Amino acid sequence: MNRLADHLTQLRTRGRKALSLFVTAGYPSVDSTVPLVVELSKSGVDLIELGIPFSDPIADGPTIQMSSETALRNGMTLQRTLEMAEEIRKRCSVPLVLMGYANPVYTYGTKKFVSRCAEIGVDGMIIPDVPLEESAEFQRLSQEHNIAMVFLAAPTTPDERLIQLDEHSTGFLYCVSITGVTGARQGLANQAEEFLQRARRCVKRNPLLVGFGIATPEDARRVGSISDGVIIGSALMKVIGNASGNHVVENAIRFITPIRNALDTLE
């Protein structure tokens, strides 16, 4: 079993809800990312998704679009994202997943990318615009290098496809809470509930982590109660985007602490 799957299964056995954070690499500044991730790893975070910036992020709402644009302006590339991952891995053992769109990965070389991830000690990858149908090469490489290949499932995914995704996904299954792009919105939990009940019925192998639009302790508590954990991205990017210099880490921790506490009430 891969390290990520192992870690998440352990959490499940202990009854602890996973808290996963998405951080755009190089946002708000190139120097901010590594210290931020290292500090977060000491603050009750179970998983970090390091976002590879891309010029045309079609699954993302305005906040993550903006964070990607800024990161690209800061000179970020996939190469530099891998260097950050390497630095993070030297400094802490938090489970680490790289998340990014297909094109920079293809341009870098899929094979080179996955083997580099393995060398560094990255635990998994999420490529939101590579659905099951286009994933043969990624799946083969993920098995070869023992790196999790996490698939996404959405409210529009039919039952039989949920079962298929569960068969192919490794590490966890990323449940997209709502029909839409990333970013905070009202009434999230109610919309997510129906889908998550259905996903629970269909998905037997993988832990279910839920992302897109989760922004408050209340969102986290409600979504966490019907899943194995939550993923927070846009809301965190918003918090650190407004911070200057040293306040990035401070603001991030202040933001996630009540969310961690809300999840812990579910244990």
Next chain:
Amino acid sequence: MNQIIETLPDKTGHFGKFGGRFVPETLISALHDLECAYFSIKGDAAFQAEFKSLLQDYVGRPTPLYFAKQLTARYEKARIYLKREDLCHTGAHKINNTIGQILLAKYLGKTRIIAETGAGQHGVATATVSAMMGLQCAVYMGTEDMARQEINVTRMRLLGAEVIPVTSGTRTLKDATNDALRDWVATVRDTFYVIGSVVGPHPYPMIVRDFQSVIGRETKQQILEKEKHLPSHLIACVGGGSNSLGLFYDFLSDDVRMIGVEAAGFGVASGKHAATLTAGTPGILHGSYSYVLQDAAGQILPAHSISAGLDYPGVGPEHSYLKDIGRVKYVSVTDEEALEATFRLTSCEGILPALESSHALAYLEYLMPQTSPNDTVVVNLSGRGEKDLPTIIQAWTKRGQKELR
């Protein structure tokens, strides 16, 4: 080999290694539904009859194949014909596809239509057909394009469509497509996304090609009537590539040379161009694997063309395939050359072409000297130039309104 080209894409939506379906999971089931619906209407007599009748009575098809006598006389080489897509209702070939897709939307029971637009022609065509069929319509358009295609913006609003300004990225067609996709990710249950070119995830490149292939079918019939033989050359401009593929498709197995003309902007060497097949590399943009303009790290580069409809850093996957197997030759001409071709056609044939179509016309300067009087060249005049008048007039004034020839 040519025998099998027409059967593509394969079952998984690929043209050789190109194409596919690189989209977020949320859209996958909608694309499955679309594909199923499309295959069922493809063989459905009632659907095809309705489509055909609208093309005839609403669009004005068949469009003429006009023998350009004066233009032919200018070169004293091959006989030049113009396929007059500029005479379609709303002024360009775009509406052929729009009618097909909106009929498909009704078949699927969708109540809201969205589209992206660059030059505004696809947006106008979509707004027009939505108005005619009583459907709600929203069009995404980059603010850069809104500024240079003001008339089309107002026209879409008159037609009852909401024009949604796109301010992200390069503020042109690429970003309008991103935002239309994001809208669709959120509204996929009741919304149909009418893609305007042979781009996007499978099955769009196939559907758009099929709906546009009426251009080539008519051309074949018309040229056989007029000349009693097939043309030697077909020329069309390529942005995403719908008018060119529409013209080429029916001739793919024939002994006909085909040339796709891309926008070289300020020149390919300047880096400010939209010549994706000429100067790009394979990559993934807007849901398919195809040639794209990108930097060494896989970030999509901004395109440039004087023509908003060609100002796009991607191209349809079938074109990428046709390039790689050598079936179609892809070339490029600059903004300047396209403008000269605009002036030339206007003054010698009394036809004002769209700046997009002028790129195809401009290539005649290179092609004609290599042809003989026994050859026949068909140029797809994909749209009319009224929408470009501000740009054309500005350029004309700048060059001192010299005598044209």
